[in-house]
Amino acid sequence: MRRTSFADMNCSIARALDLIGEWWTLLIVREAFLGCQRFGEFEARLGIAPNVLSQRLSRLVEGGILQVTATSQSGKALAYRLTDKGRDLHPVIVALAQWGDRHAAAPGGPPIQLVERATGMPIAPLTARSAVTDQPLRPRDVAVVAGPGASDADRARLSALRAQEQAQGRPMPAEPAPDACQGNRR
Amino acid sequence: MRRTSFADMNCSIARALDLIGEWWTLLIVREAFLGCQRFGEFEARLGIAPNVLSQRLSRLVEGGILQVTATSQSGKALAYRLTDKGRDLHPVIVALAQWGDRHAAAPGGPPIQLVERATGMPIAPLTARSAVTDQPLRPRDVAVVAGPGASDADRARLSALRAQEQAQGRPMPAEPAPDACQGNRR
Numbered sequence: 243m244r245r246t247s248f249a250d251m252n253c254s255i256a257r258a259l260d261l262i263g264e265w266w267t268l269l270i271v272r273e274a275f276l277g278c279q280r281f282g283e284f285e286a287r288l289g290i291a292p293n294v295l296s297q298r299l300s301r302l303v304e305g306g307i308l309q310v311t312a313t314s315q316s317g318k319a320l321a322y323r324l325t326d327k328g329r330d331l332h333p334v335i336v337a338l339a340q341w342g343d344r345h346a347a348a349p350g351g352p353p354i355q356l357v358e359r360a361t362g363m364p365i366a367p368l369t370a371r372s373a374v375t376d377q378p379l380r381p382r383d384v385a386v387v388a389g390p391g392a393s394d395a396d397r398a399r400l401s402a403l404r405a406q407e408q409a410q411g412r413p414m415p416a417e418p419a420p421d422a423c424q425g426n427r428r
Numbered sequence: 429m430r431r432t433s434f435a436d437m438n439c440s441i442a443r444a445l446d447l448i449g450e451w452w453t454l455l456i457v458r459e460a461f462l463g464c465q466r467f468g469e470f471e472a473r474l475g476i477a478p479n480v481l482s483q484r485l486s487r488l489v490e491g492g493i494l495q496v497t498a499t500s501q502s503g504k505a506l507a508y509r510l511t512d513k514g515r516d517l518h519p520v521i522v523a524l525a526q527w528g529d530r531h532a533a534a535p536g537g538p539p540i541q542l543v544e545r546a547t548g549m550p551i552a553p554l555t556a557r558s559a560v561t562d563q564p565l566r567p568r569d570v571a572v573v574a575g576p577g578a579s580d581a582d583r584a585r586l587s588a589l590r591a592q593e594q595a596q597g598r599p600m601p602a603e604p605a606p607d608a609c610q611g612n613r614r
Contacts, residue, residue, distance in 0.1 A: 254528030254538050255458050255521065272441050275567060277592050287585070306531075327531050332567040333523040333554040335441065341520055342440025343575075345492075345513050351576030352440050354586065358558045359571040359598070366559040368519040372544050373552040381461060381518040385545040389529075390537030399473070400540065406463050412545070 258334075266290060266298045268338070271324070271331055274308065279321040307331070337368045382412060444520075452476060452484045454524070457510070457517055460494065465507040493517070523554045568598060 269288055270278075278284050285295055299322055302308040307328040313319045324331075336356060343352040356365050370379040385407070388397050407413065455474055456464075464470050471481055485508055488494040493514035499505045510517075522542060529538040542551050556565040571593070574583050593599065 253455075253458075253540070254526075254533055255524045256455060256528075257532040257534070258524045258528030259454060260532070268445060269439075269442060272439075276572065277589055277596075329567055330527055330531060332556065332570075334520070334527055336556050336570070337519040337523045337554070338441045338444045340440075341516055342442075342444030344516060346443040346446070347440055348443070348577050353575050353577045353579065353582045354439070354572045355575040356556075357571050357573050358560065358565060359569050361558070361560055362571075362573070363558070363560050365565060365570055366557040366562065368523070368554055368556065370518065370522050370542075370554065371552040372547070372549070374544065374547055374549050376552065379544060379551060381515055383545050384518075384522070384551055385543050385548075386462065386540045387543050387548065389539050389541040391534050391539045393539065396539045403463055410463075 264298065264301075266294060267302060268331075268335070270295075270298055270302060271307065271328065272335055272339075274322065274324045274328065275332065275335060279323060281320065281322075284322070302328070333368060336365070340367055385412075450484065450487075452480060453488060454517075454521070456481075456484055456488060457493065457514060458521055460508065460510045460514065461518065461521060465509060467506065467508075470508070488514070519554060522551070526553055571598075 266288070270284060273284055273287055278287060281292075281295065281299070284290065284299070285292060288295070290298075299308065299310075303310050303322070305327075306325055308322045309325050310320050310322050313321045339356060343355075357363055358365055370381075370384055371377065372379055386400065386403070388400050392400070452474070456470060459470055459473055464473060467478075467481065467485070470476065470485070471478060474481070476484075485494065485496075489496050489508070491513075492511055494508045495511050496506050496508050499507045525542060529541075543549055544551055556567075556570055557563065558565055558569075572586065572589070574586055578586070
C-alpha cells in the first residue's frame with residue numbers, strides 16, 4: 243500500500259524517502275550491494291512475501307535504482323543489478339548500518355561488519371566533511387542555505403532559522419558562497 | 429499503523445529502520461537538526477496531522493532519539509531535542525540529502541544546501557573511508573565479514589557470499605573461516 247507521495251515536498255530528503263523510504267526497499271538495496279541478483283535470492287534472504295518483493299523490485303526498477311536484464315535466452319531468468327543511481331545509495335546504507343551497529347544492535351553485537359576489502363579492517367565511521375579542508379564536521383558545523391530550487395517560503399523559513407541560530411550563538415556564514423548553489427552534485 | 433517489526437531481524441540496518449524507517453520519523457529528525465523543538469513548529473513545518481506527529485514524536489522519545497523537556501513552569505510547553513543517539517543520525521540525514529540532491533531533486537534544483545558553517549562552502553559528498561588510510565572507498569572496496577553477533581545462518585550466508593565474490597574476482601580479506609584459506613588471488 244502506498245502512502246501519500248512526498249515527491250512534491252520541496253526537499254531532497256523527502257524526495258529521496260519517496261523513492262527509497264519503504265523499509266523493504268532499502269533492505270533490497272542492501273542485498274543488491276551484497277551481490278543478490280535473482281528474485282529467488284532476494285526472497286530467500288529477506289524472507290519477504292513474493293508479491294511484496296515483486297512490487298518493491300518494480301518500484302526500484304521504475305525509480306532507476308535497479309536495472310533488470312534477462313540472463314537466459316528464454317528471458318525467464320532475470321537479474322536485478324544496481325544502476326549508478328543505485329550504487330550512489332552506498333553512503334545511505336553504510337550510514338544506516340553504522341548507526342544501527344552503534345545504537346540498535348542485538349544483544350550479541352552486530353551480525354556483520356563492514357570492512358575495507360583490501361585490509362579487512364573495519365571502515366571508518368561516516369562523517370560529514372569540509373570540502374575545503376577535508377576535516378570532519380560536527381552537526382553544528384553544518385548549516386543550511388537556500389539552494390537553486392528554494393521557494394519564497396523556503397527562503398522565509400531559512401531567514402527565520404538564521405535569526406534563531408544567531409540568537410543561539412551559531413551564526414550562519416554572512417553570505418552563501420558564490421558557488422554554494424552548485425551544491426552537492428559531484 | 430505499525431507494520432511488522434524488523435527489530436528481530438539480525439541486521440543493524442533492519443533494526444535501524446525499525447526505529448527510524450518511517451518517512452515522517454526521519455523528516456522530524458531533519459527538522460530537529462534544523463532547530464525545531466516545539467510541537468507546533470514541527471506541525472507547521474511538516475504539514476503533518478497532529479495525531480501522526482504525536483505518535484511519531486512519542487516513538488522518537490521512546491527510542492531515545494529525542495528527549496522531551498518542559499520549558500514552562502506549568503509543564504505545558506514542551507521542547508523536543510535530539511539526544512546523542514539522535515545526533516548520531518546526522519550522517520544518515522546528510523547521506524539522504526546528498527543522494528536526493530543528486531538523483532531526486534525537483535526540476536529547479538535542491539531547495540536547500542548543506543554548507544560548512546565556517547566557510548559557507550557546500551560540504552563534501554559523504555563517502556565510506558578507510559580507517560587505515562582515510563582514503564575514500566568505493567562500494568566494491570567495502571566487504572562484509574561476520575560480526576560478534578553473527579548466527580550460524582549469518583556465517584553460512586557470508587561463506588556463500590565469499591564464494592560468489594571470489595568467483596566474480598572480488599576476493600574477501602583473509603578471515604578465520606575454513607573456506608577463506610584457499611588462495612586469495614588479487
